[in-house]
Amino acid sequence: MKFNFPWRTYQARLLSELGQHLGDNRLHVVAPPGSGKTVLGLEIMRQLNQPCLILCPTLAIRQQWGERLTQDFLNGQQPDWLSYELEKPGTVTIATYQALHAAVKRGDEVWNTLKRLAAGTLIVDECHHLQKAWWQSLMKTYEQWSPTLIALTATPPYDVSGYEWQRYQELCGLIDAEISMPELIAEGNLCPHQDYIWFTLPAAEEQAPLKAFQEAIDDLLDHLKANYTFREHLKAHPWLIRPEVCLEGIYENPSYFSALMIVLEGIGGVAPATAIGIIGADDSLIPEMNLEWLEMFLNEAFYKDPYFEPLIEQPCMVSIYRRLRKAHAIERRRIYLEEPPHLERRIRQSSSKLHAIAAIARAEYGSMGSSLRLLVLTDYIRAEALPRAELEDSPELQKIGVAPIFEVLRRLFPVEVEIGVLTGSLLILPKLLLPALRQHMAQTGLADSGLLASALPHDPHYVRLQPQEHLRKQMTGLVTQLFNDGQLQVLVGTNALLGEGWDAPAANTLILASVVKSFVTSNQARGRVIRTDPRQPAKAANIWHLACMDPYHHAGGLDWKKLAQRFRAFAGPSFEAAPRIENGVGRFHLGELPITPAAVAQTNRRMLEQAGMRDRLRRAWGESIQRGVHMAEEITLPVIRTRRQKQVYEVYWAKNQAMVAPQLEELVEMGNIVMPMVAAGSVAMVISGLIPPQVLLLVGVLLLLLYSLFNLGRNGYIGRLRRLVRQFEAEQQLRVRWGRVGVAAGLSALAAGAIGGWVTGLTVLLLGSAATGLALSLLQGPKLSAAQRQLDEAGNGSLLIERTARGILLTLRQLEMLSSPYFKIQLRMVESAADQQGCYLEGVTLQEEQLFLELLEEALGPIDNPRYLIVRKHYDGETLLSVQHYAVPGLFGQRRAEAEAYRESLQRQMPEPLELLYTRTFEGRRVLLAARAKTLADPEVMRQAAWR
Template identity: 35%
Template sequence: MKQFPTDIKFKYPWRSYQQRVLQELESHLNDNHLHIIAPPGSGKTILGIEVALRLNKPTLILAPTIAIRNQWIQRFCELFLRTKSTPNWISINIKEPKFLTVSTYQGLHAACSGKTIENKDYKIAEESSDDDLQFSNTTAKTIIEGLKKEKISTIVVDEAHHLKNAWWKSLTEVKKNLEPTIVGLTATPPYDVSYNEWQRYIELNGPVDAEISVPELVLENDLCPHQDYIMFSYPTPEEGSKIKEYNNNTQQLFTQIKADTILKSKLLALRCYIQPLQELEWIYSNIENYAAILIYLNAVGVEISPLHLDVIGDKNFKIPELNYEWIETLLTFYIYHTDEDKEYRELLLNKLKRNGVVNRKKISFAQHQKRNKLLSSSISKLESIKEIVDFESLSLGNDLRMVILTDYIRKELLVSTPKNTLPLTSIGVIPIFEKLRRTKNLSSKIGVLTGSIIIIPFTALNQLDYYCKLYKIDTIATTPLSYDPNFLVIKTSERLKQNIVHIITQLFQEGHIEILIGTKSLLGEGWDAPAINALILASFVGSYVLSNQMRGRAIRTQKSNPLKTGNIWHLVCVDVLDNDGGVDYSLLKRRFKAFVGVSLDSNPRIENGIDRLHLPTNFTTAKQIFDVNQKMFACANNRNQLELSWKKALEEGITLIEEIKVPFPSQQNYKQVTSLYFNKTIANLSAFLVSGIATFGETILEIALRNINRIKTLEHLLSFVTVAGIAGIAIFGRLLYRTSSLYLKHRDISKDIKSIGEALLASLINNHVIKTPREKLVVLTSQDEYGAVFCHLEGASTFEKSVFITSLSEIIDTIDNPRYVIIRKATLFNLIDQKDFHAVPELLGKQKSLATNFESNWKSYVGKCKLVFTRNIEGRKILLKSRIHSLAASFQDKSERVNTWK
């Protein structure tokens, strides 16, 4: 077989954005790559199949999971071949390729390692563990030869990022040897990775050719208006006691390590402490470790020699207090990166492991593993699920089509006794089913769909029989739930297995099941039910890629319901002892970076990240959590407003822009704070001057009157006034400096970022990193009502924009270990000097000529500066000083990459 059958054709009309990509296909493939970014629900799979058909050569498709692999085959057969049976020229075995071979990245790597694990489980690629599989050149050569023999010339890579390094090796080896056309498809490009990782991703997929955004799909009515909501809960009393116990144990461990005289003596004996001047090269390369040693020793009563402050470059430097972060840095360094006393280090490590603060060589006092697991899988989430179900049932009535996705089945709670009163002590499909069954009206239409257990309401039996006959399934075995005849358990046969998911989906679509509970492995990927209008993500295991896949189930449009909206509910158990909300909340914040949606305010905007929900910065009381949940319910209840918010926000922009966001470093409103600082400066200045002049004037007048007889001439008077003036400057100058510098520190930084962005752009153009003509490029900055500053590059390619944002982040974020540093000089009223340290981005710091060009552009666009090379003694000293001060800062808001509709 040398080409696809000629009669293959997509059975539906193309969507406008799909048609646009296909029309431009020839120009996109000039570099033998097609790279498309498209969210769940955009028909990404269909587009990939059509491109492969148009290339019309033997094809290999690689997917991140088995479920998505199967989806590729299912969609191809159903929507192109219009058959339910898979033709014999399609293979899922990478070792036995055919004209069309569909595999997974893990399957490819396993084959290249001489193993077979392709059908092992449903795990997403990045969560699977195959560390024991070693790439084998001999075995890989056999796999490649097999692909060559089949003349594989097109490789479609689906979500090819966040892969294990070993998997990249297998993938790269195949690409190098076959020299195929690469079709790269992703919903979540890895913009947040390092430049090298991004380069690796781009080398595989090629530069981004086309990007389809969520707002664009909502605008075209291919995705429905939707919103993410969060339901917060407290740990149960039992869980709270365990968390408190874990925290107490961790604090006791912290205290014990502080009191560890052996550790103290070992640190005092380190060369970097005894003779720092002889160990400057090590210190400059290990600044955090050096700082952690000084901070620990200072905390345990050791007087730090001025010599160390000289090394830091600041004799007045105040050594920070020892906290969990610093002791983690210290212990990680001492245990894993020194050769000191192996026996003692092992004893220390075992002690940390016994106390649960070590996970895969990562020491973390704040992230206690047992406490984290307790929060993420808290039983309080069962009550949250019940409250959400009650709310959505009341809100939508018989129109409710809710799906609840979770990680585990917990089939041990499904008993065969006349009663089921087993305590619900874990989160899972059956515990959720039981929670709802026990507390809801028995007429509720609840169903369960997993690979091994299927439950439907008794009222759906007739429709089940109808669909079974439709699929020519003569007999179906159902038995009433032993403890509740209102529900039926379906016994699956081999014949039924092939169609049962589709049949249950149809029952759900038609309303015979209103609440469907299932596992993310079966329903979270590659499953489609357009009727879903409410989704609860009760999953606490998994990546943000998978979270976005699951979320995509609820945001698709439904042809029969043009007014459909989707509510997506996320569950968080708050750690009451952590002002930031705890690890469960932190994980959700990270996941929200992949979710683009509309903000919850009167001036709606479309962006990614959790900030759009305007949640409290910390959680301290039960009332606070109650108030937030009530706010969520109030917003979720107004689905008409949700549609209007999307409409209003969509009118404010034309495209989704990736930009850098610098948060305003305060919990207070930006305008209040800037006004506060400015007013404080002016008010303090005025008050000091007025009261000062009054007091000072009174004093001077009193002295003058006492000495009136000595002032004989005008010269005497001028001398007296001059001395008084100098005294006044000495007294009030310091106050003026303090208050003015405070305002300078909190001045509007949007102008600075604009200027820095211009300097950066000029340098990237000069050094041929950005190749788009200068006249097409614009650095745009803005500021929102909360004080956050935004900056992006307009007119560049997706790759160029990403390089610009990455480089700008390196400049304005905390200094790490750059080759060059820019010392920026600023003044206020030509009186106050202030120095700020900025890293020269990695791209521009590789060569002196590039860094010097950046310095020149900085002077042109930003102002005075000095370029410092940090790989010599003097430069290292400056770098050390800037990094120590950054590390010691009590509050440091990092910039972040955001997507905003503008």
């Protein structure tokens, strides 16, 4: 074997790093479609030089592996050591996951043959496809052989449950290498592209149940607040009145303990002092009740909590249950208060999305004209939606599907655009393309006698094709050729057939009309249009996602929420004058959430405006790529929003308040005295002739320079004083009349100018200002600057992030968990937004970057259930002002020695003393509950990737 072509830059880099990635005998590579994962896998197999089993999700992908092997490595020669059958394995065997599962399940001779083969290399392609049963068979195979594992995927299942992700990583390991989208575009292997969102609102008839549900939930909230008996039962819950007796149960379900207090306070009750005492706080730390907390409480109370079980039949509980049933908020013994599944499905499949598809198609055709190659992918065919007679108005057009989408587009473009349908069971083409189709069939040696074509009853310009069984597989390629050649401009199909593995490089626009909000499915579908096309060197692709907003949901509804989550894995240029490549919906700068007709229309107009500028999109990618070298994932945290940060800041603010305000007023009064004195002395010396004005002017300039050296900048005395004054004025603690100093300076300069001329006046102003500034800085600056420094440190979220990050890095180094040279590692701080600070690492491997981010997220995020806590104490002399708790990341919390190493590393960064607390003792549990309660309302730590 020998690869017959030059390696791309990123491929060569990955192959050169192969040794360090295979340290754990596994390689996990993530790369977008079109990046050459297959040839990378084959080259790695060649270098490992052992019998190999390659597993694929489909027969089509299995065939692709064989073609790449023979064409790219063996000059087109089919080797006798290659097998596609597990029953007759060769040195290299290519099979499907399903075939392996069947063999393992049967446990017959096939499995015994495989065990005797004992492949030294196991390649799992598109490993995100691993279903539960397949995964069990694959794990059994892996454990029996212990081979070198090569896991390749374009789409890690980032959006699955925690258990599924853990299962995925159990086999594949951490991601070793990721080929980023900017690298592929810079190499010319993928085209510039952008993901856009088209927002819709449900149709009037679809909004009615949404409004009714929200009104029912509002009624439920009012009823809970008025339900005195229920409130008394809740207040008497043993976890609240005798928590010290129920600590074991509370420790096992601390979220429910929090929910009990939050709901009790939210419906007008007061949490008992015994419960508040357990968390070591006051009721001001209890977050406001929202639907998420109430939903958690109701599910526990009605279906799990033994305390409420004997109360279920009582009127106070029955009335609540009836309201939940009336609102249709219960499905399969689960209560939903935000958006029940039946309403979520209604929004996902809203007919408004059909109109959105038509609007996008109209706009894209207006922009691209005959160059448009639009692909629309959805989940269901719904062939019954096709009218059965001319002029029939089918009611089924209210549902998303291939046939309804075709109908909407057919009516939108009755003449100018040729539309096709390609699915496994439904095939529609314009009648005028039948000769071209038959010509392609003849060129490939296929007889057209097995192809039955019948005109659509409601539109004779289109025909429905029904190929015989032996032609079905070839039809996909034939219709694709018509699309690539431009004879078809719009193609509507299913994700199942065209969403993965289908290759049509001419496609330049994609509308994802899927109701399955899966990252894996979406990313595979996106891969259909971002491939380069030799016939369109300047190709740029637009990808449209549809979001139907729930106007009665506080956050827009679950359709939007899931789409926003999905966008965390899609990168593109931001909507800015100097765009940067980043992931997430933040790059669109949406501002107001579009849940009103006006906001929806405005946002969609903005999206269309951007989508129509494909030349600008190409330039945005090129300019952004030049400004960076790699995709860096960063952690971001609100600057001063967490309760812990606020508490520290408020403590220092109260401490300095009494001292600082009088000193600031004294400072201003001092300026009123010093300025006239300096001015009068200067005038006197000039008039008496003791000092020439020029000399005085030079002295003034020198004093001003000296003043500047000591005071200019954010962290100079004056910089800190200005911030301190602004803070006191904002709190209405101080009304500083700085104008008095200005008036004194102005009058002194005017007097000097009247007596000795303009040079003398300018000299007095300059000298007086500089001398006054120096005097005030030296007399009062140090004290006030120290006060402001304390406030800066207490409220500086960026400083907390940086110090914690450095403590984690130092611990990783001490515990020898970093393979990258420590002197090459750089911690970069960034300001992601006006109130967001973040950081990322340079000079580390992808695995080390991921590890660092996970540790930092644990350390700074809301506290869950760590084995150890860091206790950070703030003192004023010997007086304890405040205590905060932070989690010791799980990796450092397995043994006390490692936890202590982390504390010591963190202590080097922090000015306050830090202590280590073990939470698995009785007292430790109490502190953990208190610490957890204080972080309940903290915002989640966010992760974002950007090209830097």
